[in-house]
Amino acid sequence: MNVHKAELLISAVGPDQYPDGNLPEIAFAGRSNVGKSSFINTITQRKKLAYTSQQPGKTRTLNFFSINDICHFVDIPGYGYAKVSKKEREFWGRMTEEYLQTRPQLKGVVLLIDARHEPSDQDLMMYDWLKYYELPVILVITKMDKVKKTKRTAHIKQILSSIDPSSEDGHVLFSSETGEGKEEAWRAIRRLASI
Numbered sequence: 001m002n003v004h005k006a007e008l009l010i011s012a013v014g015p016d017q018y019p020d021g022n023l024p025e026i027a028f029a030g031r032s033n034v035g036k037s038s039f040i041n042t043i044t045q046r047k048k049l050a051y052t053s054q055q056p057g058k059t060r061t062l063n064f065f066s067i068n069d070i071c072h073f074v075d076i077p078g079y080g081y082a083k084v085s086k087k088e089r090e091f092w093g094r095m096t097e098e099y100l101q102t103r104p105q106l107k108g109v110v111l112l113i114d115a116r117h118e119p120s121d122q123d124l125m126m127y128d129w130l131k132y133y134e135l136p137v138i139l140v141i142t143k144m145d146k147v148k149k150t151k152r153t154a155h156i157k158q159i160l161s162s163i164d165p166s167s168e169d170g171h172v173l174f175s176s177e178t179g180e181g182k183e184e185a186w187r188a189i190r191r192l193a194s195i
C-alpha cells in the first residue's frame, strides 16, 4: 500500500484525548525493543514516524497516527522493560486497558513477537488479554533476518505453539531489514480495518 500521508495526531493518556471521528483503528503492541517502531516506519515508508525505543522515564503515551486519512494507527508503548517502576507499569496497564476495552473504532491489534526468542510470559499475557477483550490479532514475527534459513520452520512452529493463537488470528513473518512480509502485513491490516 502506498502511504502518501502519515502524521502524528496526538499522544494521548486517556479517552478525552482520543481523536474524534469514526475512522477504523489498528493498534500495535509488543515488548520494548521488539522492533515495533521499525515495523510501523517500514510499512508507512517513513524514517521516523514512530520513535524507536522510548527511553525509560520519558512520558509513555498512546500515539495516534493518521494514515492516508482512512485509518488510524495507535502505537501502544512497549512493555517488559526491566527498569520501569511499578508505578509506571501500573499506569501503562490502566492506560492500555482503558483503550483496548472502550474504543469502538479499534478493529484489531498487531502483536509483535521477536523471532529470536521464545515468547515471554508478558507476550503470552498480552495475547490472552487481547483475546479476553475479543480483539482480532495479527501476530507479526519480527527480525526474521536474524533466524537461519534452515531453522525458520522449526522456529516459527515453536513460537506459534507457545502462543497457541486462535484459528482466525493470522501471522506474518517480517523483517524491517529485508522488507520481508511488508505487503502481507498490509493485506492483513487492511482486511482487519476493512479499508
Ligand code: GDP
Pocket (backbone or CB within 6 Å): 030, 031, 032, 033, 034, 035, 036, 037, 038, 039, 051, 052, 053, 054, 078, 142, 143, 144, 145, 146, 174, 175, 176, 177, 178
Ligand atoms: P521498539 O522498541 O519495539 O520500537 O523497537 P525498535 O524498532 O526501536 O527496534 C529495536 C532494535 O531492533 C533497533 O536496534 C532496531 O534496529 C532493531 N530491529 C528492529 N527491527 C529489526 C529487524 O527486522 N531486523 C533486525 N536485524 N533488527 C531489527
